[in-house]
Amino acid sequence: MNDRICVAQFGAPHGIRGEVRLRSFTEDPAAIKTYGPLESEDGSRRFTIEALRPAKDHFVARLAGIGDRDAAEKLTNIKLYVSRDRLPPIEDEGTYYHADLVGLAAVTADGNALGTVTAILNFGAGDLVEIKPEGGSTTLMVPFTDTAVPEIDMAARRMVVNPLTETE
Amino acid sequence: MSRSVWKGPFVDGYLLKKADASRSSGRHEMIKIWSRRSTILPQFVGLTFGVYNGQKHIPVNVTEEMVGHKFGEFSPTRTFYGHTSDRKSKRSSGSASAAG
Numbered sequence: 001m002n003d004r005i006c007v008a009q010f011g012a013p014h015g016i017r018g019e020v021r022l023r024s025f026t027e028d029p030a031a032i033k034t035y036g037p038l039e040s041e042d043g044s045r046r047f048t049i050e051a052l053r054p055a056k057d058h059f060v061a062r063l064a065g066i067g068d069r070d071a072a073e074k075l076t077n078i079k080l081y082v083s084r085d086r087l088p089p090i091e092d093e094g095t096y097y098h099a100d101l102v103g104l105a106a107v108t109a110d111g112n113a114l115g116t117v118t119a120i121l122n123f124g125a126g127d128l129v130e131i132k133p134e135g136g137s138t139t140l141m142v143p144f145t146d147t148a149v150p151e152i153d154m155a156a157r158r159m160v161v162n163p164l165t166e167t168e
Numbered sequence: 169m170s171r172s173v174w175k176g177p178f179v180d181g182y183l184l185k186k187a188d189a190s191r192s193s194g195r196h197e198m199i200k201i202w203s204r205r206s207t208i209l210p211q212f213v214g215l216t217f218g219v220y221n222g223q224k225h226i227p228v229n230v231t232e233e234m235v236g237h238k239f240g241e242f243s244p245t246r247t248f249y250g251h252t253s254d255r256k257s258k259r260s261s262g263s264a265s266a267a268g
Contacts, residue, residue, distance in 0.1 A: 027253070031254075092258065095258040095259075096259070097256045098252040098256065120252075120257050122257075123242050123243060123244055124234075124242050125228040125229055125230070126231075139224070141226060143229050143260075144259055144260065145259065146260070149259060165195065167189075167197050
């Protein structure tokens with residue numbers, strides 16, 4: 001399981017008072033403020049958002065301790081992380097954070113290894129689990145349904161997958 | 169300019185045959201297709217198609233809301249995964265894909 005999750009990224013500075021553009025990757029973009037202090041990729045710096053306002057396709061953030069444009073320029077392109085523990089618990093059964101699913105071992109019902117889950121995708125036709133075989137380059141995709149993924153064991157870090165048979 | 173109504177929706181003929189064969193077999197399978205241009209018809213609802221995107225076949229579980237769209241709309245040809253962040257997914261019941 002990923003201990004830390006990338007939730008946002010700083011962009012260019014905005015104005016001369018130390019404000020900076022911020023691109024939020026969270027499901028509800030404005031929820032970025034609720035996650036508390038955000039850390040840089042190496043964990044050496046922490047940023048607290050004092051104010052956040054929406055702009056065209058991003059937010060403009062005012063950060064604690066950043067008071068001028070020069071300081072804001074140094075933040076450009078820094079990715080922002082939060083600890084996995086800070087995500088709210090999911091009460092709905094059968095719902096999982098993508099961050100928890102990525103990295104699970106995919107096995108068949110017989111116990112044969114299929115590979116590792118690399119992504120959960122959605123192209124408009126339901127969620128798909130992308131599985132990368134060991135040593136393989138071509139990934140396998142299966143729908144995220146009870147039929148194709150009958151069992152998920154988070155404790156054992158594995159997912160039972162029933163691959164679709166293909167017909168032409 | 170939209171397609172004339174009198175022509176009806178375009179669909180490659182072989183898809184209808186494949187869909188009929190899959191439905192009658194009753195198996196949980198993915199029908200591999202290359203026809204991204206075909207319109208999704210009501211008789212495809214409940215089936216799973218593997219729509220080619222130039223590299224591989226992307227599983228597309230056909231639902232009622234997708235009728236009238238083209239298969240290619242659900243199988244992007246360019247890779248952009250975005251960030252995982254705090255996104256979550258619910259495992260849906262497999263009735264749609266198993267109905268075939």
